[in-house]
Amino acid sequence: MIVATVTGNFWATKKCETLRGQIFLEVVFDGHRAVAADYVGAGIGDRVLVAMGSAARAGNEAxxxxxxxxAILDEKP
Amino acid sequence: MIVATVTGNFWATKKCETLRGQIFLEVVFDGHRAVAADYVGAGIGDRVLVAMGSAARAGNEAxxxxxxxxAILDEKP
Amino acid sequence: MIVATVTGNFWATKKCETLRGQIFLEVVFDGHRAVAADYVGAGIGDRVLVAMGSAARAGNEAxxxxxxxxAILDEKP
Amino acid sequence: MIVATVTGNFWATKKCETLRGQIFLEVVFDGHRAVAADYVGAGIGDRVLVAMGSAARAGNEAxxxxxxxxAILDEKP
Amino acid sequence: MIVATVTGNFWATKKCETLRGQIFLEVVFDGHRAVAADYVGAGIGDRVLVAMGSAARAGNEAxxxxxxxxAILDEKP
Structure with a gap:
């Protein structure tokens, strides 16, 4: 996984049926930008762990x- | 997923049987170019979400x- | 998928049993070089679509x- | 796999249920940083083998x- | 697959049980270094084909x- 920061969200009315209801957030890491499904209720500014590739389906192959x-990383005290 | 822009299409008469009937579009992101199957009816110029790797099969392993x-991203108002 | 050009072929007498009989071709794209199984009868000089990762097994998990x-891209007229 | 060095650990109270109880460590390789599940009891400073992608699930698809x-690499004598 | 050259081997006493008995070799390609399971009896100095990602499990999901x-590439005559 990589450590990334949540920086925004996306709206897409037209999408695959299987993605309906899924929240997608923009994450930034090492100068790169990606769009990730949110499985843990993250918010903008959170430092998070992002799983890439087939791991991102969490067993839902379709x-x-x-x-x-x-995961959302705990803030350092 | 990554945010990309649709920039063109491809014709391939000779291809794997399982790809027959599938539309493929050229997408550009961060200076890179790729060819993606279109599952949502995207058109040239659309800003889209592209899923890479095994996710692109959407459960069709073959x-x-x-x-x-x-997904096609909604235009900002 | 990526667009690549077929530039050569490979001989390997010693290989995994499951690869026996499979033709492998050298492909070049964006200055990179890779070796791909040929599922469509491509030849040197052809512009082709190359699928990477698990997609390259086309459902044959082993x-x-x-x-x-x-796919072989049609020549532009 | 890549050879990496373990450099730290992570705490995440809020995470996917399926990750609960799993230890995650920071690993560094070739100037890159990643977060990896630890299956072998590695410690900070250890030189380890890191498997990326679907291999990291070790058969647990979810x-x-x-x-x-x-793996932890043996120290050179 | 990529063409790589075998440059060394690794010893790891502490590893995942499922890796026990498997030989791992260091391979170098385009200035990068990786560690690959050897399925064909390769030796140091051999030019080999390396499969990356889920293909490297050859159907053994765990x-x-x-x-x-x-594969080991045939030497050019």
Whole structure:
């Protein structure tokens, strides 16, 4: 996984049926930008772990999704 | 997923049988170019979400396809 | 998928049993070089679509192959 | 797999249920940084082998994990 | 697949149980270094084909391995 920061969200009215209801967030890491499904209720500014590739489907093989937020890192005290 | 822009299309008479009937579009992102299956009816100029890797098969394991357009981003008002 | 040009072929007497009989071709794209299984009868000089990753197995899970030529692009008239 | 060095750990209270109980470590290789599940009891400073992609699930398809420490390299005598 | 040269080997006493007995070799390609399972009896100095990603498991889903030597290229006469 990579550590990324949530920086925005996306709206897409027209999408694959299997993605309906899924929230997608923009994440930034090392100067790169990607769009990840949010599985943990992350918000803008959160530092998160993003799983890439088939891991992002979490066992749902029909889901056309290749990046997912799977954890929110605890803030350092 | 990555945000890309649709820039063209491709014709290939000779292809794997499992790809027959599938529309493929050229997408450009961050200076890179790829060819993606279109699952949502995208057109040239659309800003789209592209899923890479096994996600692009959307559960159809026999499909030799590694990139797919899975959503069209709404235009900003 | 990526657009690549077929530039050569490979001989390997010693290989995994599951690869026996499979033709492999050298493909070049964006200055990179890879070796892809040929599923469509491509020849040197052809512009082809190459599928990377698990898509290259086309549903044959036991095949240790991560790149495949899945279409030959039509020549522009 | 890649050879990496373990450099730290992560705490995430909020995460996917399937990741609960799994230890994650920071690994560094060739100037890159990633977060990997630890399957072998690695510690900070260890030189380890990291498997990327679907290999990191080790057969557990529902695990949203794309990097795992699968071996600790023996120290050179 | 990529063409790589075998440059070394690795010892890891502590590893995932499913990797026990598997030989791992260091391979170098285009200035990069990786560690690959050897399925064909390659030796140091051999030019080999390396399959990356899920292809490296050759159908054994539980194997936490993401790179494998699947062929030894014939020497040019």
């Amino acid at each position: 889901l056309p999704c290749d990046a997912a937020i799977v | 499909l030799p396809c590694d990139a797919a357009i899975v | 095949l240790p192959c991560d790149a495949a030529i899945v | 695990l949203p994990c794309d990097a795992a420490i699968v | 194997l936490p391995c993401d790179a494998a030597i699947v």
